Structures are given as structure tokens and as C-alpha cells.
Amino acid sequence: MWISKARCCLITLLSLNSANLFVVALPHKIHQLTSENRADAIKSAFKHAWDGYSKYAFGHDELMPISNNFSDSRNGWGATIFDALDTMIIMGLDDEYNTALKHVAQVDWTVTDTPSKTFETCIRYLGGLMSAYDLRPNLLLIRKAVELVNQVILPAFNTTSGIPSSFVDVPSQLPIISDTIVLAEFALQLEFVRLSQITGDPTYEIMANSIIEKISQVDTPIPGLYSIFWDPRTFEPSRTYITISGGGDSFYEYLLKTHILMDGENTQDILQLQMWEDAVVSMYYSLRSVSQQGDVFLSEDLDGFQRLKTGELVCFMPGNLLLGAKYVNSLEMATFAQELLDSCYKTWKKSPTGLSPEAWGWIDDLHYNTSNILYTPDQSKLFDQLGFIPNDLRYMLRPGYGVGNFRVD
Secondary structure, X not given: OOOOOOOOOOHHHHHOOOOOOOOEOOOOOHHHOOHHHHHHHHHHHHHHHHHHHXXXXXXXXXXXXXOOEEEOOOOOOOHHHHHHHHHHHHHOOHHHHHHHHHHHHHOOOOOOOOOEEHHHHHHHHXXXXXXXXXHXXXXXXXXXXXXXXXXXXXXXXXXXXXXXXXXXXXXXXXXXXXXXXXXXXXXXHHHHHXXXXXXXXXXXHHHHHHHHHHHHOXXXXXXXXXXXXXXXXXXXXXXXXXXXXXXOHHHHHHXXXXXXXXXXXXXXXXXXXXXXXXXXXXXXXXXEEEEOOOOEEEOEEEOOEEEOEXXXXXXXXXXXXXXXXXHHOOHHHHXXXXXXXXXXXXXXXOOOOXXXXXXXXXXXXXXXXXXXXXXXXXXXXXXXXXXXXXXEOOOOOOOHHHHHOOOEO
């Protein structure tokens, strides 16, 4: 068991999902570029995207770049703007930031044609406001954050179990009760804890952390790892499907970050570190899978059976592990992180387009030289060529690998 020995971090590092706390050596040529080259290229890419959004979709949630139109999948409050606030500050784009801030000031959270998805509203809108505030304090940002939480997010907690609903009907401020809620949607505590720290109102922290405490009391077949499907009425897993990919990723990511943010404030602080450490140990011993070509991936567990399947979203985990490795001073954890990061890198490097697929599988030693009924001959041949088997060929602009590879030398 890895035990915490050090306590130090900044909220800015947390919101950036810092993995730059260890130097990781990878077999590619990116080191030939200077840091200034990289920064300029990234800033240019951001400017290109922002200029297109500003011209064709400003105030809406997303730009549709092929048609030069817009879509409003996140309630029409301008999700792209809130997502970009901290990036603009970091890049020194003051004109763009001031324009964005004017939009933030006039947003009315009660005006929307669609239900609010609780988790998405929290991480995109509230998270965007909190990150911008920590980088450049402005009371407007906190006022809008409190409005958002009170008017849109807290109504999700008005359930018989006290577990927040996945959706809220904003005009009526009533939760929309569904049959299933996903594990990652319980991860509201990082933004809520920070809001309590800034406002001095403990309500937000208490409500979000109470969810984590309830989860910690639920029995699970693999210690520290939880099914992603839950019944919100009984607060019990509806089936056993354990994955660190979509549906589970944010839950594990936030445990460590919230512990660092709270820094010994109360028993919740210690609980969340313990839960994260338990999860990491079980990831290593129960989900870690070595392909026939020697690459390390995190598999899934479906009703007690291992599935050799993962996705690009899992590539955030090396960054989270490196943050934890630095925090608890664990070389073993850093080594585990590098194994996963190397394999994520290879899925990008070996793909014909240079882009990772959304999801992929692999063949381990146990199945490689047997009559493998899981894959067709063509798929097995593809594994020999690439080292993985694409299951979903879409590329969806996932940040996982970039997050895990935040600093590479």
C-alpha cells in the first residue's frame, strides 16, 4: 500500500490534471522541439479554433466546423466559452478573455430548452468558472458559480436517497429520476470543495463529499473498484461492470485531487486518499494486462470476467498516477504510470493516421497461440501489425493522452 508522505499542490495544477511532476522518457522525437515551439503551436491551434467559434457560433455551446454552424448540446449557455476561460488566461489572450467575460456576466442559468446534465454542468461550467477564478480572481466568476450551483446543480440532490440525479429540469428546478446513474457522475466534489473554500459556505463540500462516503460503504468484488452502473433509488450497483474508461474515469481521478485540495481538513480528506490508493492497487493486480507484444493496458471486468478492452479516455490515468506518485513518493506507482503511458503513446504512433482510436482491444499470451474465437483472422493480423485491435475507429478529440503526456523529455 502506498502511504502519503507529502502534502503540496496548487489548485491550478489540479485543474490542469498535472502529470509534469515526473520526467518520462518516451521513444519519439518530440524532444527536438523547444518548449517555445510547442507553446506557439498550441497557442496558434487555440486561436484558430477560437476565431472560428467566435465568428460562427459565439454564445452557443459548440462550433460545427464543416457547416460553419453551431449546436447547443450543453443547454445553450456557451460551453466553449466557459471551457476556454482558464486557457485564455494561461495563454495571455486578454482581449479574448475580456470578450468571454462579458458573455459570462449576462448568462441566465434558468433559460434553457433542455435538461441540465448534472455532471457535465459541474465540470464544464462550474469547473471553468473555478479554474478562471483561481488564475485571476474576479468576484463576477464566483457570483455566477453560486448562481449556477444553487439554481441548476443542487436541485439534483432532491432525491429520496440524497444521491444526485443525472438530469435536472431547470425551469422547475426538479430532478429527473432515471433507472441508472453512472459512477463518474458522482464526482462533483472537486468543484464543490473549492467553491466552499472560496465562499466560506460548507454546504457544497458537505453535499458532494457525502456521496463519496456512501460509496465507500458499498461492498464491491474488487476492493476499491466500483461498477459504473448504479440504481439511484437504492444506491446499489445495478450490475458489475468495472472500467477506468468512460463512466468510471472521473470518479477515480477526483479522489486524489480532492484529497490534495482539502489537505488534511477532515476525515473526508483521508478517506478519499485511501479510496484512491485502494483503487490503484486493484488496478495493478486485477485490471493490468500485458499484451502478447508486451504493452500494458487496463482491462475491464464484466460480472467477474476480464475483458481485454480499453479506450482513449483511460490515457488520463498515467497523469493521475504520476501526480499521486509524486504526492506519496512512490517509484512503483511512477513505473506503473510509465507502462500505461508508453502503451497509450503506441496506439497513436502506430495508427495509420497518427490518431488514437476511441476504443481498442488486444491479445494476451494466454490467447495468442490458441484458437482465438474473440477476433477474426483479419483482426488478429491487425494485432500483429499494430499491437492492438481498434474496436471503435472514431477519433473524438479526447484529451487523455495529452493529459497523461503533459511533460515529456
